[in-house]
Amino acid sequence: MIRLFCLILFVLGNLSAQNLTIGTAGMPLREMKTLTGKESPYFNDQFVRSKVTGQNNKGLTLEALRYNMVNQQVEYLNKDVVYEVQDSLNSFTITDSVGRLHMFEKRVVPAGPGFFEVLITGKLGLLKHYSGVERELQDWYTKKKVHAIVRTAEYYFEKEGKTQLFVPSRKNVLELMGDKAKDVKSYLNNNTPDFGNDESLKELFEFYNSLN
Numbered sequence: 001m002i003r004l005f006c007l008i009l010f011v012l013g014n015l016s017a018q019n020l021t022i023g024t025a026g027m028p029l030r031e032m033k034t035l036t037g038k039e040s041p042y043f044n045d046q047f048v049r050s051k052v053t054g055q056n057n058k059g060l061t062l063e064a065l066r067y068n069m070v071n072q073q074v075e076y077l078n079k080d081v082v083y084e085v086q087d088s089l090n091s092f093t094i095t096d097s098v099g100r101l102h103m104f105e106k107r108v109v110p111a112g113p114g115f116f117e118v119l120i121t122g123k124l125g126l127l128k129h130y131s132g133v134e135r136e137l138q139d140w141y142t143k144k145k146v147h148a149i150v151r152t153a154e155y156y157f158e159k160e161g162k163t164q165l166f167v168p169s170r171k172n173v174l175e176l177m178g179d180k181a182k183d184v185k186s187y188l189n190n191n192t193p194d195f196g197n198d199e200s201l202k203e204l205f206e207f208y209n210s211l212n
Contacts, residue, residue, distance in 0.1 A: 041070040041132045041149045044096050047077040052092040067094055067104065069151060070132040072114040107163045109156070116156060116163070119202050122209035124177070125158030126166075126201060155201070168195035173204065180211045 047064035052074075054060070064077040074085045074092055091105040092115075104115040107127070120126035132151045139146050157166040157176060166172065170188060173195075177184045187207050193200040 041068050041134075041151075043067040043069055043094060043102075043130060046097075047075075048095050050092050050094055053090045054088055055090060057090060065092060065094065067092070067115065069130040070134065070149060072131075074115075107156075109163055109165075119198060120205040120209070122205070123159070124205055124208055126205045127156040127158055127163065128198065129154050129156060168201060170195070177208050180208060183211055184208060 044066055047066050049061065049063050050065040051059060051061050052065070062076065066075050066077075067073075068075055068084075071084075074089055076083045076085060089106065091103065093101055093103050095101050103118045105118055106113060107116045114129060114131075116127040116129050118125070119128055130151065130153050132149045134147060135150050136145050137148045137150075138144070155166045155168055156163050158164075166176065173188065174181055174184060184204075184207075187204065191203075193204050195201065
């Protein structure tokens with residue numbers, strides 16, 4: 001505890017240095033420019049208190065973080081200057097705009113590394129990946145071309161250490177959970193889950209994980 005407290009003081013005490021580090025991974029930070037657009041690239045526009053783990057899985061609580069979904073980086077605020085954390089985090093917690101807590105962990109998929117919200121853990125896990133792309137769109141009212149951030153979210157399942165894209169539907173659920181097809185089909189008939197809703201999918205995955 002004393003060692004962790006000293007580490008926090010060390011990090012906070014050296015935030016004004018040119019070569020910044022964060023957490024316990026010792027990776028540098030660099031000043032970055034904030035992306036602009038009609039829709040925010042951030043999971044939550046506000047910088048919030050967060051618990052993070054570095055590449056050595058040691059934890060640290062930091063006061064002002066936010067998650068940029070466009071470049072899959074976490075940003076740190078210090079004295080009105082924004083810095084980008086470069087590949088030094090394995091996980092972090094963050095609240096959304098209404099104060100709900102979310103847990104994100106780093107995964108590596110064919111498209112490259114990124115942060116995934118952990119919705120369900122167990123023999124069959126459920127993850128959600130947020131992303132954003134800057135595009136030129138036409139403003140509906142003025143008819144002028146504008147640059148905007150288009151945000152998307154995709155689900156992934158995690159099984160036996162593999163993370164794969166998952167498009168929720170009755171057919172895909174029965175295929176994914178085929179070893180318990182009879183029980184899962186009965187659940188689907190009795191509950192009619194909303195395949196586009198986080199809570200509904202979480203209940204379905206929890207049901208599957210509860211089966212022997």
